[in-house]
Amino acid sequence: MNLPKRIRIKGWQDAVEQMQSYALEDLYAFFLAYESQNSEIPLDLLIQKMEHRLSTMKTSIHNGLKKPNITDSGWINGGAFHMKQFTEKGHSLLGKDFSMMVSKILAVSELNACMGRIVAAPTAGSCGVLPGVLLSVAEKKHYRDHDLVKALFVAGGIGEVISIRASLSGSNHGCQAEVGSASAMTAGALVYLSGGDHEQIESAAAFALKNILGLVCDPVAGRVEIPCIKRNVMGGCNALACAEMSLSGIKTLIPLDEVIDTMATIGDTLPCTLKETSLGGLAVSPSGKKMKLQTKLPRKE
Amino acid sequence: MSLFDVVGPIMIGPSSSHTAGAAKIGLLARNIFHHPLKRVSIVLYNSFADTGPGHGTLQAIVGGLLGFSMEDERIPQSLELAKQQSIAIDFSFLDDPEKHPNYVTILFDKDSASCFSVSGVSVGGGHAKIVEINDNKVEFSGRHDLLILQYRDICGMVALVGKLLARHHVNIAYMQISRDAVEEKALAVLKLDAPVPSIVLNELENKPEIYSAVAVPRWKEEEL
Numbered sequence A: 001m002n003l004p005k006r007i008r009i010k011g012w013q014d015a016v017e018q019m020q021s022y023a024l025e026d027l028y029a030f031f032l033a034y035e036s037q038n039s040e041i042p043l044d045l046l047i048q049k050m051e052h053r054l055s056t057m058k059t060s061i062h063n064g065l066k067k068p069n070i071t072d073s074g075w076i077n078g079g080a081f082h083m084k085q086f087t088e089k090g091h092s093l094l095g096k097d098f099s100m101m102v103s104k105i106l107a108v109s110e111l112n113a114c115m116g117r118i119v120a121a122p123t124a125g126s127c128g129v130l131p132g133v134l135l136s137v138a139e140k141k142h143y144r145d146h147d148l149v150k151a152l153f154v155a156g157g158i159g160e161v162i163s164i165r166a167s168l169s170g171s172n173h174g175c176q177a178e179v180g181s182a183s184a185m186t187a188g189a190l191v192y193l194s195g196g197d198h199e200q201i202e203s204a205a206a207f208a209l210k211n212i213l214g215l216v217c218d219p220v221a222g223r224v225e226i227p228c229i230k231r232n233v234m235g236g237c238n239a240l241a242c243a244e245m246s247l248s249g250i251k252t253l254i255p256l257d258e259v260i261d262t263m264a265t266i267g268d269t270l271p272c273t274l275k276e277t278s279l280g281g282l283a284v285s286p287s288g289k290k291m292k293l294q295t296k297l298p299r300k301e
Numbered sequence B: 001m002s003l004f005d006v007v008g009p010i011m012i013g014p015s016s017s018h019t020a021g022a023a024k025i026g027l028l029a030r031n032i033f034h035h036p037l038k039r040v041s042i043v044l045y046n047s048f049a050d051t052g053p054g055h056g057t058l059q060a061i062v063g064g065l066l067g068f069s070m071e072d073e074r075i076p077q078s079l080e081l082a083k084q085q086s087i088a089i090d091f092s093f094l095d096d097p098e099k100h101p102n103y104v105t106i107l108f109d110k111d112s113a114s115c116f117s118v119s120g121v122s123v124g125g126g127h128a129k130i131v132e133i134n135d136n137k138v139e140f141s142g143r144h145d146l147l148i149l150q151y152r153d154i155c156g157m158v159a160l161v162g163k164l165l166a167r168h169h170v171n172i173a174y175m176q177i178s179r180d181a182v183e184e185k186a187l188a189v190l191k192l193d194a195p196v197p198s199i200v201l202n203e204l205e206n207k208p209e210i211y212s213a214v215a216v217p218r219w220k221e222e223e224l
């Protein structure tokens, strides 16, 4: 069937219905067509562009792990590197794969905090979740780049739906919109990669977002360090668990669209002190306040 | 939104609004000013002033001014690199509730006759807009090829430029004009469907009524 000049979607359900009505093979094919029609860029160029995103993600993991990452505040002090050493010494609680995944998520998030080069997914603050988990699973299961690129389009599609019905920014809807979205995107991408169908992808993404509903954005001293970096790890572990639950056949009873709408409603009701202003939450804990004083901010004229 | 805004952009951290968007403003300002840099004063407002220094905003803007894209790994060293190139840079930090939270004014050669200013806002996700050039309100994000003209405000100027571009098959997508009645000066920003041919630029520069004609290339995303 011929595709329309522009493809507009209202949400997840709508995307699935349009995928079926255009007889597109899967969600990857749909979101690729969606991007191509709307941007007027040919398919092969879009795939190349996503391949470049993927290779940048790989480099960011490599760079984030090669030496201790230390931010100028000193609050982030080589966490990913220590976690990797700890794992290599065999101290893992649940095995090397899991611990290495944690260190990879930390690596990318820390690299971001140290002004390294990363791929925002969906934001810079939440950039560790998708590459850390996706590339850990890919390594373990020997997935090819070709498949990972497809999974990234599915992840992008999930994020797109969230941005249409709600938003992807902490200043609009709190951290649920950043780390929560990253986690939902990752869970869906993992299920796609493992051969799950669109219903299983939806369930995984819905689980992941449900679990993070209500999470506030409260970075200490306004820096993308505390609690952001560890929240990436939480989002990544959550994504892995939700993907596995869905692959095992557990289904969401609340559709993804409704979970996203709920996130928007919760986000709208959150006070603005908990939306990236650093006027609430951990940012105003006694230690958070003290840390803010330590960071030398310029004096206003 | 594009899926590449969801999985992307590729950028230097830590913040898409305070780092990536800031670098983009710097680079657009560089292209608009279009002269070698000697003295640059950077005035950060509101959230840019409050949390910019913790987010590499200063390095990002200066990196952009040096011609770096938002994913260029030289951004963290941009202040030293500027110093090596003997560019004098100073910063100030202000509050202005009337302005966008992430607002910056970049003044080139301040306190001289040739002072030139560009202001931009970073709107999130690595996107940014230029909102002011030399006190003229403008609005563009660099998605088009641009032609920016400063000229003596006389009748028929727009027609002349339009005709010249048409003769070289360049279509005008959109145009903004703002005028200073007292000084009889006008500034026009033309958004085009194709780059400005250099012979058009030469012809424009040779007209005495035109003080400056600058072509700003369309914003290119990262190299593939």
Ligand code: SF4
Binding pocket: A125, A126, A169, A170, A174, A175, A176, A178, A179, A216, A217, A218, A219, A224, A227, A228, A229, A231, A276
């Ligand atoms: S706490 Fe706020 S700044 Fe940090 S990752 Fe979450 S949304 Fe982003």
